[in-house]
Amino acid sequence: MNGLVTIQDIYHASNIIAGKVHRTSMHSCETIGKLYKIDLYFKMELFQKTGSFKPRGVLNKLNALSTEEKNRGVVSLSAGNHAQALSWGASRENIRSTIFMPALSDKSKIKATESYGGRVMLTDGNLLEECLAFAEQENLTVLHPFDDLEVIAGQGTVGLEIVEDLDDFDTVVVSVGGGGLISGVATAIKNLKPNVRIIGVEPLGSNVITRSLEADKPITMDDRNTIADGLNAPFAGVHTLKHIQTYVDEMVNVSEEEIIIAIGLIMERVKVVPEPAASAALAAIQSGRLKTKPGEKVVVVLCGGNISLENLKRFI
Amino acid sequence: MNGLVTIQDIYHASNIIAGKVHRTSMHSCETIGKLYKIDLYFKMELFQKTGSFKPRGVLNKLNALSTEEKNRGVVSLSAGNHAQALSWGASRENIRSTIFMPALSDKSKIKATESYGGRVMLTDGNLLEECLAFAEQENLTVLHPFDDLEVIAGQGTVGLEIVEDLDDFDTVVVSVGGGGLISGVATAIKNLKPNVRIIGVEPLGSNVITRSLEADKPITMDDRNTIADGLNAPFAGVHTLKHIQTYVDEMVNVSEEEIIIAIGLIMERVKVVPEPAASAALAAIQSGRLKTKPGEKVVVVLCGGNISLENLKRFI
Numbered sequence: 001m002n003g004l005v006t007i008q009d010i011y012h013a014s015n016i017i018a019g020k021v022h023r024t025s026m027h028s029c030e031t032i033g034k035l036y037k038i039d040l041y042f043k044m045e046l047f048q049k050t051g052s053f054k055p056r057g058v059l060n061k062l063n064a065l066s067t068e069e070k071n072r073g074v075v076s077l078s079a080g081n082h083a084q085a086l087s088w089g090a091s092r093e094n095i096r097s098t099i100f101m102p103a104l105s106d107k108s109k110i111k112a113t114e115s116y117g118g119r120v121m122l123t124d125g126n127l128l129e130e131c132l133a134f135a136e137q138e139n140l141t142v143l144h145p146f147d148d149l150e151v152i153a154g155q156g157t158v159g160l161e162i163v164e165d166l167d168d169f170d171t172v173v174v175s176v177g178g179g180g181l182i183s184g185v186a187t188a189i190k191n192l193k194p195n196v197r198i199i200g201v202e203p204l205g206s207n208v209i210t211r212s213l214e215a216d217k218p219i220t221m222d223d224r225n226t227i228a229d230g231l232n233a234p235f236a237g238v239h240t241l242k243h244i245q246t247y248v249d250e251m252v253n254v255s256e257e258e259i260i261i262a263i264g265l266i267m268e269r270v271k272v273v274p275e276p277a278a279s280a281a282l283a284a285i286q287s288g289r290l291k292t293k294p295g296e297k298v299v300v301v302l303c304g305g306n307i308s309l310e311n312l313k314r315f316i
Numbered sequence: 317m318n319g320l321v322t323i324q325d326i327y328h329a330s331n332i333i334a335g336k337v338h339r340t341s342m343h344s345c346e347t348i349g350k351l352y353k354i355d356l357y358f359k360m361e362l363f364q365k366t367g368s369f370k371p372r373g374v375l376n377k378l379n380a381l382s383t384e385e386k387n388r389g390v391v392s393l394s395a396g397n398h399a400q401a402l403s404w405g406a407s408r409e410n411i412r413s414t415i416f417m418p419a420l421s422d423k424s425k426i427k428a429t430e431s432y433g434g435r436v437m438l439t440d441g442n443l444l445e446e447c448l449a450f451a452e453q454e455n456l457t458v459l460h461p462f463d464d465l466e467v468i469a470g471q472g473t474v475g476l477e478i479v480e481d482l483d484d485f486d487t488v489v490v491s492v493g494g495g496g497l498i499s500g501v502a503t504a505i506k507n508l509k510p511n512v513r514i515i516g517v518e519p520l521g522s523n524v525i526t527r528s529l530e531a532d533k534p535i536t537m538d539d540r541n542t543i544a545d546g547l548n549a550p551f552a553g554v555h556t557l558k559h560i561q562t563y564v565d566e567m568v569n570v571s572e573e574e575i576i577i578a579i580g581l582i583m584e585r586v587k588v589v590p591e592p593a594a595s596a597a598l599a600a601i602q603s604g605r606l607k608t609k610p611g612e613k614v615v616v617v618l619c620g621g622n623i624s625l626e627n628l629k630r631f632i
Contacts, residue, residue, distance in 0.1 A: 025341060047343065072585065108584070141420050235413045266426070271362045271621030273587045305587030309580050309632055316625055 004243060005149055007191040010156035010184065013060040017157060020092065021055050024158075026165040026299075030142040031269050036285055039297040041169070042270060043162055046278055046305030050116070052230070053158055053181055053303050056086030060154030061143060062093050070095050075140040077101070077127040079229050080109040081277075081304050082145040087118025098140065100131040106229065106307040131288045146180030147237025155181045159188025162299055169196060169297040173290065175280045176209050176251070179240030180231035181303060186247035197249045203228050204253045209244060212236035213251060227256055227315060228308050230277030230304055252290045258283040260315050266302070267316065275307040276315070320559060321465050326472035326500065331378040333473060336408070337371050338364050340474075342615075347585045352601055357485070359478055360618065362594055366432070368546070368620030369474055370401030376470030377459060378409050386411050391456040393417070393443040395545050396425040397593075397620050398461040403434025414456065415511040416447040422545065424624040462496030462537055463553025471497045475504025478615055485512060485580060485613040489597045489606065492516040492567070493523050494549035495556030497619060499603040502563035513565045517600045519544050520569045525560060528552035530569060543572055543631060546593030546620055549553040568606045574599040576631050582618070582630070591623040594632065 024044045033040035045053040062070070073096035076086050083099040090097035097118040100108060105122070113120050121128050129165065135142045144151065162172065172189055174182040179200075186198040202210050203226035212219045218236035226232055244251075262279035265286060266272060274282075281300045284290040292298060340360045349356035361369040389412035392402050399415040406413035413434040417426060418606050421438070429436050439446050445501070451458045460467065474497065477490065488505055490498040495516075502514040519542035528535045534552035540547055560567075578595035581602060582588060590598075597616045600606040608614060 051587060141418045267589050267628070268625055271367060273583050273589060309584055312583070313629060313632055316629055 003033060003239070004158060004246060005153045005184065005187050007188065009149070009153040010160055010188050011263070013056070013150070013153040014157045014160055014248030016063045016156060017056055017059045020059055024048055024159065026162070027270065029270055032265060036292060037294045038285070038292050039239060039295060040144050041166065041299045043299055044272070045158060045300045046166050046272060046274060046302045050081070050084040050088045051304055052081035052085065053155060054081045055089050057151035057154035057180060057184070058082070058085045058089040061150040062089055062095060063225065064150045065141060066190045069141040069285050073097065073129055073140050074143050075135045075138070076097070076143040076145055077131040078145050079105050079232065081230055081306055082305040083120070084109065084116060084306070086143065087113045087116035091117035099136070100127050100134070106308055106311065109306060144237070146178035147239050149239060151180050152183045152187070152239060152243060154184065156188040158301060159185035163189060163192050166297070166299065169299055171197040171199060171292070171296060171298045173199045173201060173281045173284055173298060173300045175228070175231055175277050175301070175303050176202050177231040177277065178237055179244055180237070181301070182248060183240045183243035185301065187243055190247045197292055199284065200244065200248050200251045201280050202251060202253050203231055203259065203275060203280060204255050206232045207237050208233055209241070210251045210253055212241050213245065228259055228276035228280055230275055231280060252284040253281040254280055254287055254289060258287040262286050264316050272302065272303050272315040273307065273312065274302050278302040278304050319555070320326050320562060321469045321472060321500065321503050321543060323504065325465070325469040326476055326504050329372070329469040330473045330476055332379045333372055333375045333470060337422070339477065341365055342478070343586065345586055348581060352608060353610045354601070354608050355548060355611060356615070357482065357615045359474065359615055359617045360588070361474060362590060362618045366397070366400040366404045367622040368397035368401065370397045372404050372473050373467035373470035373496060374398070374401045374405040377464060377466040378405055378411060378505055380466045381457060385457040389413065389456050390459050391415070391451045391454070392459040392461055393447040394461050395421050395544055395548065397622055399429040399436070400425065400432060400622070402459065403429045403432035414450070416450070418443065422624055422627065425622060426591040431480055455575055460553070462494035462549070465555060467496050468499045468555060468559060469505070470500065472500030472504040474617060475501035479505060479508050482613070482615065485615055487515060487608070487612060487614045489515045489600055489614060489616045490540060491596045491617070491619050492518050493547040493592050493593065494553055495525050495560055496553070497617070498563070498564060499556045499559035501617065503559055506563045514563060515600065516560065516564050516567045517596050518567060518569050519575065519596060520571050522548045523569050524549055524552050525557070526567045526569055527549055528557050529561065535612055537553035544575055544592035544596055546575050546591055547596060568600040569601055570599040570605060571598055574603040578602050580632050588618065589620050589621050589623065589628065591620045594618040594620050
């Protein structure tokens with residue numbers, strides 16, 4: 001026991017969530033691949049239930065709760081994608097859910113979260129502190145949005161599916177917020193294909209994992225600024241940092257302008273709508289910040305597509 | 317021989333194009349379905365090679381040409397999607413292609429057509445007349461963009477795939493320009509599932525098929541106005557009109573505003589980028605112009621996703 005999720009944990013998660021979430025597809029994209037002389041594939045996690053990869057971890061975590069924990073109801077915190085996934089997943093499993101969201105969250109995300117049946121609590125204060133205080137007061141089961149071994153194992157099923165869909169590949173590029181997705185994906189892929197490079201991508205304006213790696217401990221970052229709300233985590237996780245230190249080869253930071261250019265490129269060429277958090281992964285390639293070799297077989301995970309038309313129109 | 321494509325023709329086309337084009341996926345969409353109390357599916361033809369369904373008909377037609385016809389090179393006319401598909405398909409089969417396009421075509425479509433290897437001829441004049449004159453002068457093989465039995469049979473493979481992917485369904489909604497796609501789809505589905513309703517959708521401002529059905533003969537429509545360039549056909553085909561008269565249950569006309577609302581709905585909820593021609597099919601449902609029963613299982617064909625970011629930004 002080294003505190004890391006195992007490949008067996010991820011296979012187990014895959015069985016738990018099978019049939020409850022979408023088995024998302026992989027699309028090749030010759031036109032963008034040609035631009036950068038690579039063999040490019042997109043893992044279409046933006047077609048996942050609730051519009052992002054998050055339901056995978058949520059369902060695996062909910063399944064691991066005791067009946068008593070389930071009966072008390074669950075509470076968590078999120079600016080958007082985890083909120084929607086938890087509200088949806090908890091309703092699906094007949095568990096009451098409460099989610100603390102920033103008062104300034106995208107209105108469409110608040111509305112979507114409520115529409116799945118969960119209770120939304122808006123706050124201008126410290127999300128984590130308020131969530132924990134409320135949990136104690138109401139005797140609720142707290143779910144961490146990313147720093148949890150069952151959540152990481154659930155997100156790892158994205159990595160399993162990539163390995164199932166492609167015989168061989170060189171590099172996987174994953175956007176990083178709190179690090180739950182990349183922790184799971186890297187664990188799955190490094191255990192099955194040790195030679196594959198795993199690249200994490202953060203916005204320059206919100207790069208708490210890059211900074212935590214430099215500090216060699218999870219840090220908190222207060223002064224953050226990015227349009228990629230899905231990557232705007234204020235702190236690194238203890239578990240996620242450990243998985244990233246163990247399995248991720250390189251972190252790349254991209255600018256806001258690069259994220260916006262990648263949104264347009266994906267919309268015009270791939271015909272899908274990525275949220276900024278998703279386009280950040282392609283931005284690492286498009287900007288040249290991630291070095292690739294001619295012919296390199298690269299998988300970019302498009303992790304979510306939750307963006308309001310108004311915001312999209314402002315960006316493109 | 318009644319002049320109609322047969323189901324055997326469509327099976328044959330399916331064998332011809334297999335492995336050359338994408339076998340596109342079907343996505344269910346509960347969130348939009350709930351809005352209209354239907355069980356809603358999208359056939360994702362916007363993920364097809366070159367960004368629309370057109371390569372299916374093109375490849376089937378090119379395969380049917382004699383060696384002598386292939387060697388002379390082919391010529392056709394199109395404002396966009398057929399142009400790209402022919403340029404791509406002809407290059408793939410090592411056939412020289414020339415495509416007459418309106419001088420005012422979307423620049424990205426002209427550029428894409430050239431990028432696939434075909435020669436583009438821009439004109440302000442009558443596309444068909446100039447194309448035919450040039451074909452005679454240069455001794456080229458003329459390909460009709462839609463009014464051709466091999467083209468119709470090729471587009472019909474979309475219908476075969478819908479029948480393969482869904483055990484049963486009630487209604488299929490298809491956008492209509494010159495009518496090639498709906499002719500093929502309706503032929504496939506009515507032969508395999510005679511009780512399924514086939515609905516065609518045209519813009520109110522460019523509805524040459526609706527008018528030709530009323531006139532009981534193919535007419536030409538000069539005064540057309542729609543943002544759905546893919547549906548802006550100036551004339552109905554002899555073959556397409558006959559197939560539509562035989563197999564299509566109802567034509568619905570939608571406004572430009574309804575097409576635009578449907579674009580936004582598809583982008584926010586389905587996370588894909590439809591061109592206006594594709595969103596028109598959903599607009600028929602969203603506008604209430606197409607009547608549906610609660611629980612009706614409806615397939616909407618998203619026929620293409622070729623739209624520049626500038627145009628998209630103007631519309632949403």
